[in-house]
Amino acid sequence: MAAGSLADDIRTKLGELSPAERKVARVILAGYPASGFETVAVIAERAAVSAPTVLRFAARLGYRGFPEFQAALRAELDERNASPLSLYEATGRQDAAEPHESGAALPLAHQTSAVFTTAVAQTLAEIPEHDLAQAISLLADRKRHITLAGGRFTHLFAQYLAMHLMQLRDEVRVLPDRAVERTAHLVHLSRRDVVVLFDYRRYEDDKEAIAQMVRDAGGKVIVFTDAWLSPATAHADVVLPSHVTTLTPYDSLVPTLAVLETVIAGVVQALGEDAHHHLQQSENTARRIGLV
Missing domain, CATH: 1.10.10.10 (Winged helix-like DNA-binding domain superfamily/Winged helix DNA-binding domain)
Structure with missing residues (x-):
């Protein structure tokens, strides 16, 4: 990367x-x-x-x-270890628009388009093919139990991927936030478990600890991370890194979303008719209780 x-x-x-x-x-x-x-x-x-x-x-x-x-x-x-504050202080305020060849300032949308397009393209071009294929295979294996966990911001991605997988297969859950429930879930890890972790700088200690616990139990670990690699990757079976380039002091998660969409597409293809049948059941259930 x-x-x-x-x-x-x-x-x-x-x-x-x-x-x-x-x-x-x-x-x-x-x-x-x-x-x-x-x-x-x-x-x-x-x-x-x-x-x-x-x-x-x-x-x-x-x-x-x-x-x-x-x-x-x-x-x-x-x-x-960079934080939004340290990045802000290191680069200065981001309030000056980038000039065009004509001398006029480029619109902000044009600037971000260039940055995000490059970051997404580089991320998808450099993603390890073997890791991508293995991630899809593990997530499409209906004999396995899938658990997802993220961090301060990336818990949203854990929930996003989980909600897609829930419509396509059984045994998918997000790791609970509350200590008792989280501990109870982790106590029962086994060889059938696949744990998906999202960990970006500044990395969170619990992600490395969880990854090691999964490996000790004989399960599989998939880590979505940045180009500097979360410490959790030391215990991972699959590592899916993304570029995080942006115009602000905050790392961009746009490329990560592109990787997620790629993984979801792969799981849909891998499950085939089973995915269609499960999705149909989900729709029927939601309709019966008035959710659609």
């Missing part, structure tokens, strides 16, 4: 590394991001390789030395 996602870059280049360099990569990924700030000597010891191997690993990633690698990691963490 976007530049700055070092963990994603490391995973992508694993096949290009030597066996010794891959040991360094696995040590860093296992404790990411904190492991990246260890000394060369400590990382070498943990990976059971020589110090020069750690330096060669950094060079393979395109850095002139390990300090430069750590500087890039530090910059990434600054971006990962």
Whole structure:
């Protein structure tokens, strides 16, 4: 995805590394991001390789030395932890319209159109095909129980996807907000469960904890996140990242909605006539109780 996602870059280049360099990569990924700030000597010891191997690993990633690698990691963490307030203060007020070639200001709608069009196109072009296919397969598997959970803003997306899936198949629920109900649900996780998490910067600790609990129970985890990757992705079976570029201090979730719509379309295709039958039953029930 976007530049700055070092963990994603490391995973992508694993096949290009030597066996010794891959040991360094696995040590860093296992404790990411904190492991990246260890000394060369400590990382070498943990990976059971020589110090020069750690330096060669950094060079393979395109850095002139390990300090430069750590500087890039530090910059990434600054971006990962950015809040709307810090982004606002870093970029200044966004009240000046972008000028056109003629010198006149472009209308705001034209500016946002360019930004969102690019972000959506890049997100869909760069989304891992295997992960997209696996997400669709898991969500269309009617033997599995689907649970969805989001964050401060993204709980809306969890509900959005859940409402679509509820019309297409059984055993779909949003993770309850209240502590007792949430705990009761998580206690009963099993191999049949698929948990879908939405986690964007600033990441929420409970998402990583939930992902780990699902994996410990033998279930599957799907994570929708940004280009810097939520810590929950360390325990995920499927990772669906999106660009979040926008004109405001708030990250844009427009590309995420495009990914969601793509997943929904895939689930409808995968379920085929079963989806049609379930949707028909839902419509009939809603009509009988006066909801449509």
